[in-house]
Amino acid sequence: MAVRTLTIPVRPSRTRWLAARRLLHNRLSVLGLVLVGLIVVAGIGAPYLALHDPAAQTLSDRRALPSSRYLLGADEFGRDILSRILFGSRLALLVGVGSVAIGMTLGMLVGGGAAITGGWPDDVFMRSMDILLAFPYLMLALVVVTVLGPGPVNTTIAVGLWAVPAFARMTRGAVLTVLDQEYVEAARAVGASGVRIAFTHILPNGLPPVLVLATLYMGYAILLESALSFLGLGVQPPTPSWGLMISTGREYLFEAPHVSTFPGLAITLAVLGFNLVGDGLRDALDPKAAALSR
């Protein structure tokens, strides 16, 4: 058995394993993985983990301090903060994944398309991305949400659109590098079709940097969603959103700091987690950068 596995050394999977090993050897990345894992577990398991209905109010328990009944205390409506944070992680993850998916898909289409076609379409696409980049990030999202109206779907779209230029640039760069490689030329020489080259050579080789960016942007997306909710343009109450929880607790910052602090901590940990994983992935997937950083 052992002999047989040794006889099929598939190159890509070995580099993948190497990358995973490098990732797991980096303590910070492991911390990031743990944090991200916690959020995913919280998001998926919220209905089972939460001790209270996140929307149920007990007005007389308003701003209750952490206790055995409310582990992280209660908010201004007497709702359990822990339960709301758990349910809030669903929203954070959904908006994060959704918006990164939007940003990545559109960005890869635009950037990849621009790189492969070249010439004036390249200029038109990339200059329009530059225009998007020129907007302060919150401003762009605010404009989109104001036009589309508040709500989780529109927030996802707003955050996703904001992420498009970064992915487009990254993809374009990666694709241009791959296009110069000899194996692409070789594939062309033997008459492989453009589509075949794109999917068998360019996509797998250009993907790693884009994946790193996607991980990093998960963190940014969660932060931006919180910012929009903080400003009252994200989800509508009583849907628990970390940003909205901070915003409404702000008024009681002196008397009941726990109302804002715990959701703030949740955002911090989530963003930190995705950033650490993203950094770790970059080092792991790029042996040269990893060597340099050591």
Next chain:
Amino acid sequence: MARRARHAVRLGLAALVAGMLLAAALPRATGAPAGGTITIARPSDSVSLDAHRDSSSPGAWVYSNIYETLVKLTQDMRIEPALATSWEIQSTRRMLFRLRKGVRFHDGSPFNAQAVKLTFDRTLNPQNPGVASSNLGPVEGVEVVDDYAVVVITRVPFAPLLRALTMVNAIPMVSPEGVRRAGDGFGRNPSGTGPFKFSEWLTNTRIVLVRNDDYWGPKPALERVVFRVIPEDSARMLALETGEVDMVLGPAAAGLRRVRGNPKFKIAEVGGLRTLFYGFNNTLAPVNEVKVRQAINVGIDRKAIIDNVMEGIVEPATSLISQRVFGAHDISASWAYNRAKAEQLLDEAGWRKGPDGIRSRGGARPTLRLYTSRGRWPKDAETAEAIQAQLRVLGIDARVNVLEWAIYFQGLRRNAHADAHMLTLGWATTTGDADYGLRSQFACAAAPPRGWNAYNYCNKEYDELILRAMGSLDQDQRKTLYAKAQQILAHDVPAVAMYTYKEIVAHADYVRGYLIHPLDYYLWMNGVSVRR
């Protein structure tokens, strides 16, 4: 050597600190005379000090000290003589006013019948009406009888006339000479007859008024009134706590909780004229059914919300208009909290609870949409959120839709929130007369943009009562008519009344004689003194 140098530095520092303390203490020691200067912090600057241009509170707070009206509304909502000394009804459309003699405007020109006529003509000018001239309703104009008597004429009998004439932000008496000289600049160079005169205005920084030594009435004690602008809620309250200002307008709930109970500060409060309610879209299912509206009306635990969410900034409502409004009738018994009755009403109407606790009928499982602004009225969105949770307990699924104020307001004015089941409105009956609240909110003809009836409520019987009350000059009869009209509202429940906001001002304990007015436009400083 080094030690001696250090010692010298220490000594020098000590002397410096002592000197600074002394310097700080000196003005205190010599002391400003009793009734010197009061500094008042407001959240925003006035747009204009001409009521013709600015009828909002930040303007009126200042110019309620500069201008006076023919009759005035006291803090206990009585009508008293001001620039008019007496009045009599000549016919259903004509009212005679005798004017106070020997009164001069700040620019020295005399106050007389001609000035009254020019003030009315200016406000009612159809080409360029005053921003709050609609409060004058069917007022047509003024006829000069002699130098000190005028007749105010209305197109139709208009019972709320006297109260409308008390409104300093609608029809204050301005100097015709001052208006002629300043033209469009009158708002920055105002001239009235009030106890304080305009001195200077630095935009978004301060407005300074000085005592009018020629005032016809009791002389004010204060020499100067300074209005500052501090937009941030917490900064405004901190300015009071550090002694930078003596009075804070629009104090935020968090700041109030902090200074309440501190003997260095006083909180002046009185139930105001603004009542917050939720207007139903009376033609949209399922709230077009009276039983559903009644169920929601008795199924909301207002006391829990007032005690826990509002925390002392409101008082219970007694009707859809404030209890301090003339003609208000207590119908609060019709919404005494009774969850069992609410559930029974919904059951009777055929709305049955499903396994998830949400009610449905014949396949219809409606979600009510509750529209609100956030922060336009204190804790408006928070109240909506609390109501949503309470409706859920009754088995009614509801969604809160928080809209930005400008968008929400435009929608209200255009009757464009067609898919909303409940609309939040904090209505201030600024004339202090039921006519303004009950007619412009709930009459059939008051659909936007003419009125504020975005609730599609229409009851002919109700309309007849309030129209009769508007035309009747017998105030007792008007009260009876309004009472009947409000009983109809108690049955029909076109809207759910929640609470009436208090007017609240926080000030230092050394500010004496301040009497808060239920109508927040009035910030009369003539009875106030400062004794530090």
